[in-house]
Amino acid sequence: MNITLLYGTETGNAEMLAEDIQSELESGHEVDCQNLEDFDPGDFDRDAFYLLVCSTYGDGELPASAQPFAEAMAAAAPDLSGVHFAIFGLGDSEYDETFNQGSGKLAELLVSYGATQLGERIVHDASGDDLAEDLAFPWAEAAVAIAAEKLSEAA
Numbered sequence: 690m691n692i693t694l695l696y697g698t699e700t701g702n703a704e705m706l707a708e709d710i711q712s713e714l715e716s717g718h719e720v721d722c723q724n725l726e727d728f729d730p731g732d733f734d735r736d737a738f739y740l741l742v743c744s745t746y747g748d749g750e751l752p753a754s755a756q757p758f759a760e761a762m763a764a765a766a767p768d769l770s771g772v773h774f775a776i777f778g779l780g781d782s783e784y785d786e787t788f789n790q791g792s793g794k795l796a797e798l799l800v801s802y803g804a805t806q807l808g809e810r811i812v813h814d815a816s817g818d819d820l821a822e823d824l825a826f827p828w829a830e831a832a833v834a835i836a837a838e839k840l841s842e843a844a
């Protein structure tokens with residue numbers, strides 16, 4: 690299965706995590722990793738599976754590298770039906786009212802254009818005890834297993 694990791698970041702944490710996930714998955718899969726700001730919404734492919742990693746900035750906003758993507762989505766209004774994705778959020782519960790809203794907004798954006806989310810959105814809390822990769826690696830493995838079933842059903 691072709692997997693594309695897409696990350697939205699402000700200061701690089703989501704990028705580092707996405708690259709670590711790429712290394713984890715690469716033994717069994719073809720895995721591409723791209724910054725959302727470099728990804729064209731017209732390039733979504735129904736035969737691929739998308740793993741998104743996105744932080745939250747400002748007051749519950751998308752981080753800087755996800756904002757041009759959101760604008761490009763609004764301009765292109767792509768039909769994402771048949772596109773499958775899973776999403777992991779980075780945030781900090783110090784921002785209790787806006788905790789991890791960026792990844793929530795990104796998931797809503799994709800769903801609003803017809804994409805299907807697989808599995809629950811899993812979030813990391815920078816003020817919590819867990820390392821991001823300890824949550825993200827099992828999340829990625831589980832999401833890829835669900836996607837392998839879904840995409841083979843659709844083929």
Ligand SMILES: Cc1cc2nc3c(=O)[nH]c(=O)nc-3n(C[C@H](O)[C@H](O)[C@H](O)COP(=O)(O)O)c2cc1C
Pocket residue numbers: 697698699700701702703704744745746747748749750752779780781782784787788789790815
């Ligand atoms: C100025 C600033 C604003 C932030 N705002 C939020 C927020 O509203 N909600 C949240 O959950 N985390 C917030 N965070 C925490 C970041 O999402 C967290 O540090 C994350 O790991 C950053 O990842 P990145 O380097 O990929 O952008 C904020 C951090 C900073 C420095």
